[in-house]
Amino acid sequence: xxxxxxxxxxxxxxxxxxxxxxxxxxxxxxxxxxxxxxxxxxxxxxxxxxxxxxxxxxxxxxxxxxxxxxxxxxxxxxxxxxxxxxxxxxxxxxxxxxxxxxxxxxxxxxxxxxxxxxxxxxxxxxxxxxxxxxxxxxxxxxxxxxxxxxxxxxxxxxxxxxxxxxxxxxxxxxxxxxxxxxxxxxxxxxxxxxxxxxxxxxxxxxxxxxxxxxxxxxxxxxxxxxxxxxxxxxxxxxxxxxxxxxxxxxxxxxxxxxxxxxxxxxxxxxxxxxxxxxxxxxxxxxxxxxxxxxxxxxxxxxxxxxxxxxxxxxxx
Amino acid sequence: xxxxxxxxxxxxxxxxxxxxxxxxxxxxxxxxxxxxxxxxxxxxxxxxxxxxxxxxxxxxxxxxxxxxxxxxxxxxxxxxxxxxxxxxxxxxxxxxxxxxxxxxxxxxxxxxxxxxxxxxxxxxxxxxxxxxxxxxxxxxxxxxxxxxxxxxxxxxxxxxxxxxxxxxxxxxxxxxxxxxxxxxxxxxxxxxxxxxxxxxxxxxxxxxxxxxxxxxxxxxxxxxxxxxxxxxxxxxxxxxxxxxxxxxxxxxxxxxxxxxxxxxxxxxxxxxxxxxxxxxxxxxxxxxxxxxxxxxxxxxxxxxxxxxxxxxxxxxxxxxxxxxxxxxxxxxxxxxxxxxxxxxxxxxxxxxxxxxxxxxxxxxxxxxxxxxxxxxxxxxxxxxxxxxxxxxxxxxxxxxxxxxxxxxxxxxxxxxxxxxxxxxxxxxxxxxxxxxxxxxxxxxxxxxxxxxxxxxxxxxxxxxxxxxxxxxxxxxxxxxxxxxxxxxxxxxxxxxxxxx
Numbered sequence: 001x002x003x004x005x006x007x008x009x010x011x012x013x014x015x016x017x018x019x020x021x022x023x024x025x026x027x028x029x030x031x032x033x034x035x036x037x038x039x040x041x042x043x044x045x046x047x048x049x050x051x052x053x054x055x056x057x058x059x060x061x062x063x064x065x066x067x068x069x070x071x072x073x074x075x076x077x078x079x080x081x082x083x084x085x086x087x088x089x090x091x092x093x094x095x096x097x098x099x100x101x102x103x104x105x106x107x108x109x110x111x112x113x114x115x116x117x118x119x120x121x122x123x124x125x126x127x128x129x130x131x132x133x134x135x136x137x138x139x140x141x142x143x144x145x146x147x148x149x150x151x152x153x154x155x156x157x158x159x160x161x162x163x164x165x166x167x168x169x170x171x172x173x174x175x176x177x178x179x180x181x182x183x184x185x186x187x188x189x190x191x192x193x194x195x196x197x198x199x200x201x202x203x204x205x206x207x208x209x210x211x212x213x214x215x216x217x218x219x220x221x222x223x224x225x226x227x228x229x230x231x232x233x234x235x236x237x238x239x240x241x242x243x244x245x246x247x248x249x250x251x252x253x254x255x256x257x258x259x260x261x262x263x264x265x266x267x268x269x270x271x272x273x274x275x276x277x278x279x280x281x282x283x284x285x286x287x288x289x290x291x292x293x294x295x296x297x298x299x300x301x302x303x304x305x306x307x308x309x310x311x312x313x314x315x316x
Numbered sequence: 317x318x319x320x321x322x323x324x325x326x327x328x329x330x331x332x333x334x335x336x337x338x339x340x341x342x343x344x345x346x347x348x349x350x351x352x353x354x355x356x357x358x359x360x361x362x363x364x365x366x367x368x369x370x371x372x373x374x375x376x377x378x379x380x381x382x383x384x385x386x387x388x389x390x391x392x393x394x395x396x397x398x399x400x401x402x403x404x405x406x407x408x409x410x411x412x413x414x415x416x417x418x419x420x421x422x423x424x425x426x427x428x429x430x431x432x433x434x435x436x437x438x439x440x441x442x443x444x445x446x447x448x449x450x451x452x453x454x455x456x457x458x459x460x461x462x463x464x465x466x467x468x469x470x471x472x473x474x475x476x477x478x479x480x481x482x483x484x485x486x487x488x489x490x491x492x493x494x495x496x497x498x499x500x501x502x503x504x505x506x507x508x509x510x511x512x513x514x515x516x517x518x519x520x521x522x523x524x525x526x527x528x529x530x531x532x533x534x535x536x537x538x539x540x541x542x543x544x545x546x547x548x549x550x551x552x553x554x555x556x557x558x559x560x561x562x563x564x565x566x567x568x569x570x571x572x573x574x575x576x577x578x579x580x581x582x583x584x585x586x587x588x589x590x591x592x593x594x595x596x597x598x599x600x601x602x603x604x605x606x607x608x609x610x611x612x613x614x615x616x617x618x619x620x621x622x623x624x625x626x627x628x629x630x631x632x633x634x635x636x637x638x639x640x641x642x643x644x645x646x647x648x649x650x651x652x653x654x655x656x657x658x659x660x661x662x663x664x665x666x667x668x669x670x671x672x673x674x675x676x677x678x679x680x681x682x683x684x685x686x687x688x689x690x691x692x693x694x695x696x697x698x699x700x701x702x703x704x705x706x707x708x709x710x711x712x713x714x715x716x717x718x719x720x721x722x723x724x725x726x727x728x729x730x731x732x733x734x735x736x737x738x739x740x741x742x743x744x745x746x747x748x749x750x751x752x753x754x755x756x757x758x759x760x761x762x763x764x765x766x767x768x769x770x771x772x773x774x775x776x777x778x779x780x781x782x783x784x785x786x787x788x789x790x791x792x793x794x795x796x797x798x799x800x801x802x803x804x805x806x807x808x809x810x811x812x813x814x815x816x
Contacts, residue, residue, distance in 0.1 A: 087638075243724070
């Protein structure tokens with residue numbers, strides 16, 4: 001098996017994918033969820049305790065499409081009033097749609113629907129309607145991106161110290177590839193992006209670099225016992241094949257576990273586990289087909305330059 | 317050969333492994349006890365919590381109102397209305413002005429105006445005045461003039477940051493703090509809190525600023541007029557200037573005189589903001605903290621904001637609090653827990669199928685791993701949320717990977733013709749470096765995310781760091797002890813497991 005020899009294929013393939021993903025991120029953007037946009041929160045007092053699925057079922061009708069129920073959060077609540085009596089109700093949080101808060105007409109329709117479904121009357125005066133800002137504001141987003149960039153620089157530094165600069169660069173490029181992969185797929189599919197997505201992306205970063213380092217370690221070890229005449233390309237290829245079983249076994253096990261969560265877990269886990277599965281597939285692929293070939297390409301380039309320098313020096 | 321006889325060499329090995337295994341068992345028991353008595357708190361998304369709405373308290377202090385009353389009286393006098401009585405509202409809402417007739421109200425209104433500015437040496441307060449409906453009383457009409465402090469959007473943003481810091485200082489309790497766009501309200505959701513009243517007390521409390529030497533409080537916030545970010549010191553770099561009261565300045569002089577070369581720490585409640593060494597006796601009441609250029613002006617500004625006005629830029633009061641259900645829904649959580657268990661069983665099945673008995677041992681090690689990691693999280697009083705679980709899943713994945721890397725290495729070593737015991741030793745020592753490297757990189761990433769991130773990013777980082785550290789321990793100590801004891805006892809059988 002000659003994986004590294006066919007590196008042009010993998011690198012071109014991924015390069016084209018990256019262009020598509022970056023294009024989609026720039027031109028199509030993301031379908032931002034309530035955590036990023038903020039929106040309207042309606043507090044509806046109710047005469048009895050309710051569950052979230054119960055309310056969701058009542059409101060899930062075509063006439064109330066403006067509620068955007070699939071990206072809304074429904075939270076039942078209870079409190080004690082001054083007299084010590086329990087009061088129940090539900091918080092319905094909907095996200096901004098095209099920068100617009102919910103109109104009073106839609107709120108009225110939703111409340112009327114709850115009334116008719118539960119056979120009750122709701123005092124309109126007792127509704128509390130709030131227009132809330134995002135949980136993840138611009139500050140937090142900037143902060144998180146900055147943290148990720150610094151963490152990446154840290155990874156680059158660590159791998160450079162433990163291996164060499166070119167390997168660090170290759171590892172980080174594979175990592176960027178994986179993150180762009182997840183972002184790109186979500187952008188292309190118009191999948192909703194919420195705070196849990198951020199957590200999933202962070203997980204992908206961890207997974208990607210972990211996966212890469214195990215292979216790079218093989219290379220490092222084989223370099224120490226390098227046979228005469230063996231090129232770096234051959235050596236990396238051997239290392240990749242030597243750790244192939246481990247790579248496959250690890251990827252299959254972890255993806256299996258997350259797949260179970262994706263298929264069987266609740267609705268709210270879907271976004272999160274879907275991002276993880278995409279990222280893990282990208283991470284497993286990029287370790288073998290991106291990180292290792294890139295290391296070879298960059299090291300070859302580095303050696304060629306050193307060679308050219310030597311020669312220039314010699315002829316002088 | 318008798319079942320429990322050991323050869324000379326093995327006796328020492330056995331004793332070592334027995335000690336290790338009992339230590340592991342002890343740890344597991346400790347964690348189970350912790351989990352039994354201090355169960356892991358679940359976050360808002362998993363369990364619900366308290367929902368608290370706060371508004372900026374726009375009422376001015378009594379002494380401010382007293383001064384403003386004089387200004388109001390002065391304005392009335394200038395308009396020829398000196399006979400009009402003005403009293404301060406009992407609840408500090410503003411003033412009550414008494415007039416003889418309905419018609420006089422507009423004249424009073426014109427005389428007093430829409431706003432008053434109150435200024436002292438240290439503070440400036442803009443009060444907006446609004447007029448209520450005249451109320452008929454026995455000898456005329458009473459008008460309530462509400463005096464509300466102007467609350468800027470900026471001040472509310474700062475209040476949000478302070479509240480966020482206050483509830484989420486450690487990054488373990490994943491709270492939601494949101495600012496209402498039009499009514500200057502802060503909405504806070506606290507996970508797992510049953511007693512909302514108790515929680516809110518902590519939120520709206522004006523934090524206590526203390527100066528400590530050797531852990532002893534030597535001065536407090538009442539000695540400080542305000543803190544300012546400015547440039548100065550040896551390098552003309554950003555410094556934090558403290559402007560002290562007259563008394564505070566004298567006290568500071570005495571304290572610094574007695575504690576030259578000692579460290580003085582500044583605390584906001586129990587959180588240390590900074591520590592500075594006292595170079596000399598400082599008089600004049602305007603000391604500054606020199607960071608020697610290690611902080612940017614913006615960072616120093618944050619310190620100043622935190623220290624000024626007891627950290628909260630505007631006083632807040634709670635207007636509503638209630639208990640809310642989980643955002644994810646109970647049914648969804650049940651399904652997800654089931655799915656998680658199935659996922660874990662799949663992992664066990666897979667590695668047991670591929671690696672036979674060693675795989676089953678690794679599965680056992682993974683269960684121990686889960687108990688240890690959860691136990692540590694519980695003893696740190698962490699709140700588990702979905703992002704936290706993400707960190708956890710990643711660390712489980714890394715623990716599985718660690719086991720697989722070791723098993724593959726042992727196989728390699730066996731293939732070179734080594735004896736099982738030697739192959740085990742060599743396999744572990746060869747796998748040590750890559751496992752250490754990959755885990756350390758992940759911990760490094762986690763640490764950066766913890767220190768720079770906020771909210772959910774911190775929650776993720778915490779569980780990730782703990783998870784990875786425990787996974788390192790599980791792979792290198794627990795799996796090793798299991799395999800060590802059994803390989804020592806049944807080398808040939810294990811050689812077959814690994815070669816298959």
